[in-house]
Amino acid sequence: MTKKTIYLHFPPEQARDPIIYRLVKDYDLVVNILQARIEPNEHGHALIELTGTRNDIQRGTQYLKDQGIGIDSQTQEIRMNSERCTSCGACVGICPSDALVLKDDFSVVFDKEKCVLCQGCILACPFEAMEHIA
Amino acid sequence: MEDKKLTSPIRTVKEINEKIAAGKAVVVTAEEFIGIADEDGIEKAAHSVDVVTTGTFGIMCSSGVMFNVGHSKPRMKMTKAWLNGVLAYGGLAAVDFFLGATELREDDPANKIYPGSFKYGGGHVIEDLVAGRRIEFKAVGYGTDCYPAKEVHGYLKLEDLNEALLLNPRNAYQNYNVAVNTSDRIIYTYLGMLLPKLGNANYCSAGQLSPLLKDPYYKTVGIGSRCFLGGGEGYVIWHGTQHNPKVARNEYGIPLAGAGTLALLGDLKKMSPEFLRGASLTGYGTSLALGFGLPIPILSAEIAKYAAVKDSQISAPIVDYAHDYPNGVARNLGTVDYASLRSGSIKIDGKTVRTGSMSSYKKARDVALTLKDWIAKGKFHLTEPVAKIPGPDDADAPVFHGLKLKAY
Numbered sequence: 001m002t003k004k005t006i007y008l009h010f011p012p013e014q015a016r017d018p019i020i021y022r023l024v025k026d027y028d029l030v031v032n033i034l035q036a037r038i039e040p041n042e043h044g045h046a047l048i049e050l051t052g053t054r055n056d057i058q059r060g061t062q063y064l065k066d067q068g069i070g071i072d073s074q075t076q077e078i079r080m081n082s083e084r085c086t087s088c089g090a091c092v093g094i095c096p097s098d099a100l101v102l103k104d105d106f107s108v109v110f111d112k113e114k115c116v117l118c119q120g121c122i123l124a125c126p127f128e129a130m131e132h133i134a
Numbered sequence: 135m136e137d138k139k140l141t142s143p144i145r146t147v148k149e150i151n152e153k154i155a156a157g158k159a160v161v162v163t164a165e166e167f168i169g170i171a172d173e174d175g176i177e178k179a180a181h182s183v184d185v186v187t188t189g190t191f192g193i194m195c196s197s198g199v200m201f202n203v204g205h206s207k208p209r210m211k212m213t214k215a216w217l218n219g220v221l222a223y224g225g226l227a228a229v230d231f232f233l234g235a236t237e238l239r240e241d242d243p244a245n246k247i248y249p250g251s252f253k254y255g256g257g258h259v260i261e262d263l264v265a266g267r268r269i270e271f272k273a274v275g276y277g278t279d280c281y282p283a284k285e286v287h288g289y290l291k292l293e294d295l296n297e298a299l300l301l302n303p304r305n306a307y308q309n310y311n312v313a314v315n316t317s318d319r320i321i322y323t324y325l326g327m328l329l330p331k332l333g334n335a336n337y338c339s340a341g342q343l344s345p346l347l348k349d350p351y352y353k354t355v356g357i358g359s360r361c362f363l364g365g366g367e368g369y370v371i372w373h374g375t376q377h378n379p380k381v382a383r384n385e386y387g388i389p390l391a392g393a394g395t396l397a398l399l400g401d402l403k404k405m406s407p408e409f410l411r412g413a414s415l416t417g418y419g420t421s422l423a424l425g426f427g428l429p430i431p432i433l434s435a436e437i438a439k440y441a442a443v444k445d446s447q448i449s450a451p452i453v454d455y456a457h458d459y460p461n462g463v464a465r466n467l468g469t470v471d472y473a474s475l476r477s478g479s480i481k482i483d484g485k486t487v488r489t490g491s492m493s494s495y496k497k498a499r500d501v502a503l504t505l506k507d508w509i510a511k512g513k514f515h516l517t518e519p520v521a522k523i524p525g526p527d528d529a530d531a532p533v534f535h536g537l538k539l540k541a542y
Binding site: 087092107 | 191192193249251253326327329333334335336411412413414415416421423476478488489490491492493494495496497499
């Protein structure tokens with residue numbers, strides 16, 4: 001079993017097919033919706049985490065592409081550049097999953113496993129210590 | 135303790151410097167001093183400790199560098215200069231300039247594409263200089279009989295400048311707001327990203343380590359006080375802009391909102407990127423983060439009492455940055471102490487709100503520890519101020535006010 005987090009872009013007209021149902025039913029994937037905003041007649045987006053076999057994840061993402069849904073898996077990972085980090089803590093209040101926390105010694109630490117790739121820290125960090133890995 | 139006992143002199147700065155020279159001074163950080171005072175009581179702690187070191191590492195927009203590039207051949211009256219594309223002010227003598235931390239590259243789209251990312255500006259140029267990196271330098275002038283050249287273009291490094299002085303017209307803010315957002319959309323401020331509907335709260339003071347919170351009535355700090363600045367040495371040269379000592383204070387002398395400030399000057403050539411960083415505030419602009427620390431000579435039990443104040447005794451106002459702050463509405467959503475802020479979350483109107491900090495407590499501690507080390511090793515001596523910083527009881531102390539503009 002592997003996990004993959006992907007970012008979906010829905011064109012305005014695309015909100016018809018019950019994609020979550022399909023991903024679960026047809027591709028045997030566990031779908032965790034981390035963030036979503038889908039409104040009728042508007043561009044929508046969602047951040048979802050897929051858990052399944054490598055093959056099922058591949059087939060499931062192909063299905064999404066076939067539906068005309070844009071998939072952005074460019075950001076595979078967010079990394080902390082500890083040389084740049086000053087441990088200020090500008091990121092910890094906005095991290096939604098406690099991946100960034102201030103430890104007892106007041107250093108900011110990043111737990112990659114808890115990161116949901118929302119990218120808020122990249123915007124919040126004044127020192128460019130948080131980076132995308134494509 | 136009686137007032138007389140509190141204020142009676144224990145030692146002088148001169149005596150402390152003699153002990154520093156002999157390697158016998160007892161120096162502790164403000165955090166360590168809180169522990170000593172808790173255990174031994176103020177009076178005993180005041181007698182056993184000579185110097186308490188403080189520190190802060192935060193974003194200080196009121197920062198810049200005064201520098202002199204030397205003369206070209208033929209000579210040139212440089213009126214404007216760009217360092218890596220960032221404009222430096224040249225309305226001074228021929229080759230003197232001032233580069234401000236918040237100046238952007240001239241082609242930066244700023245907030246035209248909102249929120250702007252502000253990747254590079256004056257603060258980053260200053261960091262690049264300190265890190266020893268090569269800077270593209272371009273200057274123009276209009277040409278005079280004695281300064282005929284009109285343009286120069288090339289590369290230079292910090293070592294190539296005659297003087298480079300870090301100048302803070304304002305630094306070391308004594309306490310500051312805790313910023314929140316009551317609106318229903320995300321906002322981008324100089325206190326960071328604020329999520330809608332009280333999604334987070336950002337503070338920025340180093341609290342119990344912060345220099346002016348440990349000497350709240352400016353009894354030891356003054357003009358001429360030597361300090362830690364950006365990893366090197368600097369001096370307090372005046373009270374800072376917006377210095378506002380008459381703000382209401384609590385029983386420990388701590389102002390309940392932003393109050394005193396200091397103007398600082400130091401040699402950029404002796405600073406280090408460890409304690410000086412360019413900063414990019416999404417949607418706001420560029421700035422400079424700086425380490426600053428003051429040594430507090432424990433001259434009396436009274437000074438010791440203030441130096442021992444802790445986070446739980448220091449409170450800050452919670453201010454809405456979506457409406458109240460931008461519109462200059464004098465209101466807050468309550469107050470909160472720094473021990474609560476550092477716990478990771480606070481309560482506002484019954485709602486649990488996660489906290490974040492714009493200044494690094496870890497680096498503030500590093501500043502205080504470094505200064506302690508310098509003093510203990512005899513590398514840093516204390517100075518006696520040549521003039522006082524105006525305090526709350528001084529009749530001529532400034533009172534910070536808004537823009538006074540007459541109709542045009």
